Amino acid sequence: MARRRASDHPCLVVCPPGLEDLVADELVALGARPERTTRGGVSVGLTTRRLYAANLFLRCATRVLVRVDRFTVRSFADLERRIAAVDWSPWLGADVAPRFRVTTRHSKLWHDGAVAERFAAAFPEVDGADEDADGHRPLVVVRGVDDRFTVSVDASGAPLHERGWRQATAKAPLRESVAAGLLASAGWDPTTPLVDPMCGSGTIAIEAALRSAGVPAAADRHLALWDWPTYEPGTWASVAADAARLRDAAPVPDGSGPPRIVAADRDAGAVEAARANAERAGVADRIEFRVAPVAELRPPEPDPSGGATTGAASGPGLVATNPPWGGRVGGGDLRNLYATLGRVAAERCPGWGIGVLVADRALARQVRPGLGERLHLELGGRSAHWLVGRLPT
Ligand SMILES: C[S@@+](CC[C@H](N)C(=O)[O-])C[C@H]1O[C@@H](n2cnc3c(N)ncnc32)[C@H](O)[C@@H]1O
Missing domain, CATH: 3.30.2130.30 (VC0802-like)
Structure with missing residues (x-):
């Protein structure tokens, strides 16, 4: 050949x-x-x-x-x-x-x-x-x-969605690549706030924090192509230098303002898992963790400094979440849960975007009528729909 x-x-x-x-x-x-x-x-x-x-x-x-x-x-x-x-x-x-x-x-x-x-x-x-x-x-x-x-x-080795941080797992975690897809297709701007009120192991919030920190998807991991006889270390160094520049350009939280990303769950164990995962990912300082039911959903605290040093924008953010589907994470009155999500999100995050990952589109109508399907996925052998809309101002 x-x-x-x-x-x-x-x-x-x-x-x-x-x-x-x-x-x-x-x-x-x-x-x-x-x-x-x-x-x-x-x-x-x-x-x-x-x-x-x-x-x-x-x-x-x-x-x-x-x-x-x-x-x-x-x-x-x-x-x-x-x-x-x-x-x-x-x-x-x-x-x-x-x-x-x-x-x-x-x-x-x-x-x-x-x-x-x-x-x-x-x-x-x-x-x-x-x-x-x-x-x-x-x-x-x-x-x-x-x-x-x-x-x-x-060329990759371990799957690219394995960002290297996942150890602590709550129930039914999303793949990191899927969380990235949810954020990208909802058009989330990494300088604006994000709230996941049912965060589980924190995948959506951690992926958002990694993006806002300019961390490339495969940072700090082995790639199969490094072992190829034709591997070009100089070319890799130049690509890695691009990644370092992007990372340097990302605003670093200086502790003066609160984090702009919120990961909440009513299950304290899930929140602990999310925090441990975020620490391993090196982005725990970009996320506020809360043990709270969805009824207590609130946006991040306003930044008294106006966000000048943290790079936080004041504009409307995104409520992005993967509620229980019933089959995967059992129990409770799901219709009620979805309706509560829609009601409190509209009350407390007016003008924000909202994205809900559901298996059952009828349940999503409880959140808000008129959410549009951005992605049709297959997760764990089940059809899943990522429905996105805007909350009224
Ligand atoms: C499908 S899991 C989320 C998985 C998550 N996206 C991940 O990647 O790990 C759904 C989560 O919703 C949480 N949850 C269920 N009902 C809730 C409620 N009323 N308020 C807040 N969290 C709730 C569960 O504890 C569970 O962690």
Whole structure:
């Protein structure tokens, strides 16, 4: 196979289904031109620099796959020949044994395990090669549809939604990438306040605080592409320098004003988990934690300094929340809970935006009639709707 130019990586950016358009927007913001969206993925050609930047900055993505080869095969003999011809050298060192994740559909070679075995056989067992010194093992993703196979290497390593802070978990936590998608699609401006009155483990508030602090999505974590033989440390350093500049430009709370992000929950254990998570994420000083029922929802305290030093804007903010759905977080009178949310939000946060993540759209009408669907997601095998509107002034 001809060696690929470093400036030309055909990629698939994988994301939670429903976030494709937001990922495409994020790629455009990095200067890339997305080609096509499919359910759970965006195809895009990336230069090496943009490939690195995508892994560092994309907030809504799960991983970035780089296509290594594509071929049509209908027999194992042909598959073995095609595997033998793949040039793995840009991505895999000589002593590395990757993992293979295979899925096939409508293909003569339908046995995923048998296909994976053929790939694995191309990598003679090397003692201790399963993982590198830090426990990382490269991932190769093989997908066969209608006998056409696409072979990709994973550039990301651990999923990109793992920002590294989650340990303490309350019930039914959202993925960090989903929280990022909720905020982006609601048009939340990180200089304005945000309240999550049913914060659970704090995912929405922590993602908001990380954004307001200018912390890139994959800060302080290992990326699979760092282990590639073709890894360019100079290019990475330049992308990391961009990230540092953004972080330096973000306003730092100086303690003189109250935080502009509120994470509240009636469950003290959930609030403790949220606080511990925020501390690990390095943003606890940007969030006010409250143990309170939704009936006590209030916006953040006004900043006596006018927010000049904290960078806080006075403008209306966003109430963004993921209430219990019944099935996932049980009990109580959900209609009443949703109605209370709508009533107190309208009373205490006039003119603010409101976003509610629900499984049941009828329940959302209790919050406010006329909320519009911004995202249709699939969470834990269930359909979920992110409904957004504006509270009257
Ligand atoms: C689905 S969970 C939120 C999960 C959260 N988004 C996360 O990522 O961890 C719903 C939360 O609503 C809280 N909750 C339920 N009823 C409440 C009420 N009346 N007032 C405040 N919080 C409530 C529960 O304690 C639970 O933590």
